[in-house]
Amino acid sequence: MQPAPNTNLLEVADLTKTFTVRQGFSSASFDAVDDATFTLQSGQPEIFTIAGESGSGKTTLARMIMGMELPTGGVLRYKGRDVAKLSGRERRSWFFREVQPVFQDPFATFSPLKRVDHYLYETVANYKITDKRGADAYIDSILHEVGLSIMEVKGRYLNELSGGQAQRVSIARALLTHPSLIVADEPVSMLDASLRMSIVNMFRKLKDDQQVSILYITHDLATAYYMADxxxxxxxxxxxxMGPVELVLGNPLHPYTQNLKASIPEADPDKVWTEKISLSEMESEEYTLTGCKFAGRCPHVMEKCRSHVPPNFAHEGRMVKCFLYE
Ligand SMILES: Nc1ncnc2c1ncn2[C@@H]1O[C@H](COP(=O)(O)OP(=O)(O)OP(=O)(O)O)[C@@H](O)[C@H]1O
Ligand SMILES: [Mg+2]
Structure with a gap:
């Protein structure tokens, strides 16, 4: 499968996921992801972070990008190809090899009943990855990229690895297919603070050494600030x-981003942003607002915010969806 020439790595255009949930005898629909639009360029590996409070749609967006969830609207193009139009075979032999996941909990990624190296050999076999040095040497070289070696992993079960080691193995497994994009959904949130920074640093190094772009999903603005482009x-x-992290987090323009940033005063990795503004009720209400979804909480709310959806404005080097920047 050849990518179309001169195309973006990933193009997310008006991507939408509408869920219908049952409420008593009736049902209600809401857009868990609503018109998401952004592009990652080819040949310029970057760490692109998607951040937001619990329930904002981060995982749903990530699952659509990984081909694990079908969008209900919009288009997703990977290397110029519409992902929805790939055949089953193209998906398996090309797309899933190019776009690799890293999940939050390494202990849920692997079965405790199998030796962890099984997953590495299995990936090499499934994707028919051939390396003239042989599978062992190839796997060992990839494990070295994540600070491990085959000696440390071979024959071991999950319970014999630390959380940090287990997450490194899951990142190594993702790297085996030489992906161009890794989608990592909260990959460090289950690790303690010291390990968190070492994995974060490793992602930065992998971006350069392996020329891989990383979609980093988090509710932790501190690691986002440190790690993201x-x-x-x-x-x-x-x-x-949306924009360069030093602009968006350094000088946030959207009242919601300002609110988020205020909830973590310093870029301290120990201070994970945990504020969960008692969601359930507010959540369902905000989804159904006809104007801006932040209108009910916004200190700068204007009349039109309650009735009109703000367009995306380009302002001070970033995109901001707020009437203040009209
Ligand atoms: N399969 C589903 N059916 C119905 N609603 C769903 C489904 N999956 C997710 N949702 C809802 O969609 C919204 C977004 O969920 P999502 O998991 O994408 O949020 P998130 O930003 O990843 O949150 P968190 O930070 O807690 O992981 C939530 O209101 C969630 O309850
Ligand atoms: Mg999530």
Whole structure:
């Protein structure tokens, strides 16, 4: 499968996921992801962060990008190819090899009943990855990229690895297919603070050494600030602000981003942003607002915010979805 020439690595255009949930005898629909639009360029590996509070649609967006969830609207193109139009075979032999996941909990990624090296050999076999040095040497070289070696992993079960080691193995497994994109959904949130920074540093190094772009999903603005090149802030399925991380987090323009940043005063990796503004009720209300989804909480709310969806404005080097920047 050859990519079309001169195309973006990933193009997410008006991507939408509408869920219908049952409420008593009736049902209600809401957009968990609503018109998400952004592009990752080819040949320029970057760490693109998607951040936002719990329930803002980050995982749903990630699952669509990984081909694990079908969008209900919009288009997803990978290397110029519409992902929805790939055949089953193209998906398996090309797309899933190119776009690799890293999940939050390494202990849920692997079965405790199998030796962890099984997953590495299995990936090499499934994708028919051939290396003239042989599978052992190839796997060992990839394990070295994540600070491990085959000696440390071979024959071991999950319970014999630390959390940090287990997450490194899951990152190594993702790297085996030489992906161009890794989608990592909260990959460090289960690790303690010291390990968290070592994995974060490793992602930065992998971006350069392996020329891989990383979509880093998190609710932790501190690691995002430290690690990301660009950031998109999500609120109830919308991307409300997006641009270079030093602009968006250094000088946030959207009142929601300002609110988020205020909840972590310093870029301290120990201070994970845990504020979960008692969601359930507010959540369902905000999804159904006809204007801006932040109108009910915004200190700068204007009349039109309650009735009109703000367009995306280009302002001070980033995109911001707010009438203040009209
Ligand atoms: N399969 C589903 N059916 C119905 N609603 C769903 C489904 N999956 C997710 N949702 C809802 O969609 C919204 C977004 O969920 P999502 O998991 O994408 O949020 P998130 O930003 O990843 O949150 P967290 O930070 O807690 O992981 C939530 O209201 C969630 O309850
Ligand atoms: Mg999530």
């Amino acid at each position: 660009r950031i998109a802030i999500m609120l109830r399925g919308w991307i409300v602000e």
